[in-house]
Amino acid sequence: MDTSTLDILIIGAGPIGLACGLEAQKAGLSYLIIEKGTLVNSLYNYPLNMTFFSTSEKLEIGGIPFVSVHPKPNRMEAMEYYRRVADSQNLNVHLFEGVEHMESEGEAYRIRTSKGEYVARHVIIAVGFYGIPNMLNIPGEELPKVRHYYLDPHYYYRQKVVVVGANNSSADAALETWRKGAEVTMVVRQPELGRIKYWTKPDLENRIKEGSIKCYFSSSLTEIREREVDIQTPEGKVTIENDFVLAMTGYQPDFSFLQKIGVKLSEDEKRYPQYDTESMETNLPNVYLAGVICGGMDTHVWFIENSREHAIKIVKHIAREQDVEKA
Template sequence: MLDILIIGGGPIGLACGLAAQKAGLSFVIIEKGCLVNSLYNYPSTMTFFSTSEKLEIGGVPFVTVHNKPTRNDALEYYRRVALSNHLPINLFEEVTNVTTENGTYTITTSKATYQAKRVILSTGFYDIAVNLDIPGEDLPKVKHYYQDPHFYTLQKVVVVGSSNSAIDVALETYRKGAEVTLVIRGGEVSNRVKYWVRPDIINRIKEGSIKAYFNSNLQAVRPHEVDIQTSEGLVTIPNDYVMAMTGYQPNFDFLKKLGIVLSEDKFIPQYNPETMETNLPGLYLAGVVCGGLDTHLWFIENSRIHANMIINDIVNKR
């Protein structure tokens, strides 16, 4: 029987593994995708807002040439941390059920069954996109994930959203030759946009290189056009692709299935902020999954501390 089973092989799951290893606890990390799967699915051109030292885990230095690390820098760093510390990680193995009886957790996956005294859930929120719930959203031309701008050269692209992901998509596809239209629900570009990027998008909108509809919503998508409800009425424009950068959310159904209590408004899971233990004894939360629908609450930078909080609590209870 394991001391701990960690669900999720992202940066915080790895941090939990490093802390468990240092404490001499037996553990396995289960990840349904590749190593740091969410980061792998980030845009290939992405640059982090944070500096590299704020992304470090387990006391292992994250050395980069530039002040702001890129996606590729992060993939290299976390891979080296995992391999050099010989962390026991099972990849491409999805957890399907977790049950508890007499203080023991039984974890069933797509490949095996495990038993552990404790479970740490560090599954993030990047797997489930927030839908627009409009006609035509199921068309293949509508994308909730973005990898590379080259694909959209000479295409008419509508980007929905005003946060970092939406603005990055708009600027990068525009610079690869796409005709870009931004649809923004509010009256301005979000203040959360990276400080070195926000002036760029504002200037592109002012000069007319990128068309922006503020106080507007995408109403419908059809194979070759879209409808936009603007403050001045309904506008229909030709369109090849829709990039719905509307955010993502944790797998709330999985949390409920486990028996974790969620708040009624933002589905924030119940946990002790000093130990990260949920309403289920021995089941802990770590990382951005703790924020429920408020996905701007937790990041790698401020949730790295969850690893030591959890492991310290487990050790103390032993």
């Protein structure tokens, strides 16, 4: 290996990927963060008006203070914070550069991206789960009127909108589009609303109770057409006029890269990747996982606040290994 070999290559420039870069920097290790999209790409895809469950201090990385107007920051404040971290700490980040191939090369790994090639002794995979939406798998889902990502409510002014889902993103989309003049119908598979922020849930319950937002519980969307949709309810099929469908059915990590490079996944529907909980090292030597990807399909297990410690664990393990080699 020549001097151009990196100590660590980090895949993913979300908060946890940045945290890994900060820890590598503190340890005096050479590193590079590669990101297929923009900085904190998952956060960028959140709704414009989204407010975090967590307080700002729980979203901090690298011990760098996160100051926000309210205790629970919003999307814009979070993106500003992580940009400031990247700039103030001069993090080595390459954006809009997707990883295409990775293979072992002696005691290191060669990584080919859309813009170049790198060799690294260690690889940290810190990708999020916003890349692949959970599909409805019904006729008409391919129509342009169907959206799996919700950004701004103004777009749906005076439109007939169906929101599919029972949790946070569904509640926000329903309330915000209704307040901006949309006619909103919710379709909820469960008999009641799900996991929703405590300051949002009563608002939505009251809108449903008063009839401002129509909600079909224990129901499912069965077909989407250009100007209408079919909803299967406990009382039978209902057809309503419709302009847009917001399928807020959640997302899942892209496991194809893990499978391609040989990281073992559980064979059940949870798809848990194999890794050591102390070092975060996978079954592949010197390949580590950090952040939400560690939870497989259980995307609500790991958050910024409880997975930022992954960065510390991983870099400590790598640094100890480096010290042993030098001894």
